[in-house]
Amino acid sequence: MTTHELVDAASDDTPAHHRGNGRPIDSERTITDLVVTGTIPAELDGRYLRNGANPFTGTSQHPFFGDGMIHGVRLRDGRAEWYRNRYVQTPFIADPTVDVLDPSVVVDLTASKANTHVIGHAGRILALEEGHFPYVLDGDLSTVGPLDFDGALTGSFTAHPKICPVTGELLAFGYSMFEPYLRYLRVSADGRLVQTENITVGGPTMMHDFNVTRNHVVFMDLPAVFDLDAAMRGEMPIHWGEDYPSRLGVMPRDGSDADVRWYDIDPCYVFHPMNSYEDGDTIVLDVARMSHVWRESMMDFPSPSLWRWTIDTTTGKVREEQIDDRPGEFPRVADRVVGLHHRYGYMMAIPDNPSYDDPMSQSGAILKYDRTTGQRTEIDLGRGCIPGEPVFVPADGATAEDDGYLMTFVYDAGSDTSRLVVMDAATMDDAPVATVELPRIPFGFHGSWVPSAVAG
Numbered sequence: 001m002t003t004h005e006l007v008d009a010a011s012d013d014t015p016a017h018h019r020g021n022g023r024p025i026d027s028e029r030t031i032t033d034l035v036v037t038g039t040i041p042a043e044l045d046g047r048y049l050r051n052g053a054n055p056f057t058g059t060s061q062h063p064f065f066g067d068g069m070i071h072g073v074r075l076r077d078g079r080a081e082w083y084r085n086r087y088v089q090t091p092f093i094a095d096p097t098v099d100v101l102d103p104s105v106v107v108d109l110t111a112s113k114a115n116t117h118v119i120g121h122a123g124r125i126l127a128l129e130e131g132h133f134p135y136v137l138d139g140d141l142s143t144v145g146p147l148d149f150d151g152a153l154t155g156s157f158t159a160h161p162k163i164c165p166v167t168g169e170l171l172a173f174g175y176s177m178f179e180p181y182l183r184y185l186r187v188s189a190d191g192r193l194v195q196t197e198n199i200t201v202g203g204p205t206m207m208h209d210f211n212v213t214r215n216h217v218v219f220m221d222l223p224a225v226f227d228l229d230a231a232m233r234g235e236m237p238i239h240w241g242e243d244y245p246s247r248l249g250v251m252p253r254d255g256s257d258a259d260v261r262w263y264d265i266d267p268c269y270v271f272h273p274m275n276s277y278e279d280g281d282t283i284v285l286d287v288a289r290m291s292h293v294w295r296e297s298m299m300d301f302p303s304p305s306l307w308r309w310t311i312d313t314t315t316g317k318v319r320e321e322q323i324d325d326r327p328g329e330f331p332r333v334a335d336r337v338v339g340l341h342h343r344y345g346y347m348m349a350i351p352d353n354p355s356y357d358d359p360m361s362q363s364g365a366i367l368k369y370d371r372t373t374g375q376r377t378e379i380d381l382g383r384g385c386i387p388g389e390p391v392f393v394p395a396d397g398a399t400a401e402d403d404g405y406l407m408t409f410v411y412d413a414g415s416d417t418s419r420l421v422v423m424d425a426a427t428m429d430d431a432p433v434a435t436v437e438l439p440r441i442p443f444g445f446h447g448s449w450v451p452s453a454v455a456g
Contacts, residue, residue, distance in 0.1 A: 026058065084140065240292050
């Protein structure tokens with residue numbers, strides 16, 4: 001299908017997020033005769049999984065409101081054994097007439113869209129969305145059900161928990177438009193919710209992500225503010241709060257509300273940090289920062305770029321510096337340096353002219369930042385080839401931080417198909433180590449490499 005045919009397939013009133021490769025797909029598939037170009041490293045034993053919003057009814061009011069669909073490729077012994085895509089079986093699939101903005105639905109903690117992230121921890125695969133309970137999946141991507149940690153979880157659970165590479169703990173939080181507005185959550189390495197702390201913030205805000213270091217967590221209390229009246233009217237309930245201060249809250253990982261120390265920063269919004277770590281009396285955070293969000297409308301998303309915040313815990317000041325003016329999102333580091341000093345980070349480049357209607361006008365790229373030398377390198381995927389979030393997978397016996405692979409789905413507008421690419425993270429060569437040909441996978445959000453050791 002050509003680009004013109006892609007555009008013609010959408011009527012004039014089709015929402016922008018359902019055009020081009022935003023078009024939902026309408027079936028679940030299992031494909032085992034996958035075509036591979038190149039050589040899949042034999043050491044890769046696990047699943048590359050990615051979540052995204054794919055409305056079961058075929059349409060949604062907003063890009064965030066589609067139903068969670070997991071796309072996965074199973075790699076083992078140098079082979080791509082299968083591709084599967086499966087809806088997370090939430091109440092919205094059982095009854096597609098349910099309104100995600102209905103107040104009675106908002107407070108039902110099982111009523112998750114489960115559409116934002118997918119991770120593996122403590123033998124479970126978890127589909128995540130930040131307003132509700134996680135959903136557990138099995139190794140074939142079938143839904144097991146919602147997870148409340150044996151009744152210990154009584155509120156929402158973030159889409160962006162962090163797995164500590166030292167302790168194996170899953171560090172998380174949950175926010176709400178009702179008090180308590182913020183809770184800190186700590187899950188043990190064996191999957192038990194062992195700590196819940198209410199955290200005092202200035203009001204109900206959308207805290208999409210947070211930061212962890214070896215000994216601390218850092219909350220980002222930023223001006224994406226809930227409007228309860230708008231929610232009760234069934235409207236999108238978040239807006240930019242001009243008078244709401246921007247702050248970073250530092251707390252020991254086993255601390256409480258009384259231990260949080262707050263640091264003022266310039267107004268901004270961050271959906272996704274790259275990583276954070278302690279360096280003497282400072283805490284360093286690399287983040288994908290934007291000047292604001294949702295100021296004019298719910299489609300008001302300025303392009304973020306990489307910034308560094310350095311918190312001086314002695315003076316109480318934060319140094320803010322822009323690292324790059326190249327737009328990029330979905331930053332990641334190697335899992336083994338989460339919360340620890342990182343040299344390398346990876347991002348999905350945002351094209352200069354992003355458009356659902358004309359993907360062939362865009363050139364996709366994956367960015368790599370060397371925070372020691374300050375150098376940026378990139379993988380150029382070519383015109384009309386748009387990647388998602390780059391996920392780092394270590395090579396067997398890796399010693400260098402960047403010794404491994406980057407995985408992501410790439411949409412090819414020229415053929416209207418997708419592929420899983422396995423790239424060399426150390427060399428950043430444009431040519432993939434391996435490519436797995438796939439049917440079209442709509443643009444989505446976040447994903448993970450889940451080794452077989454974590455989830456069969």
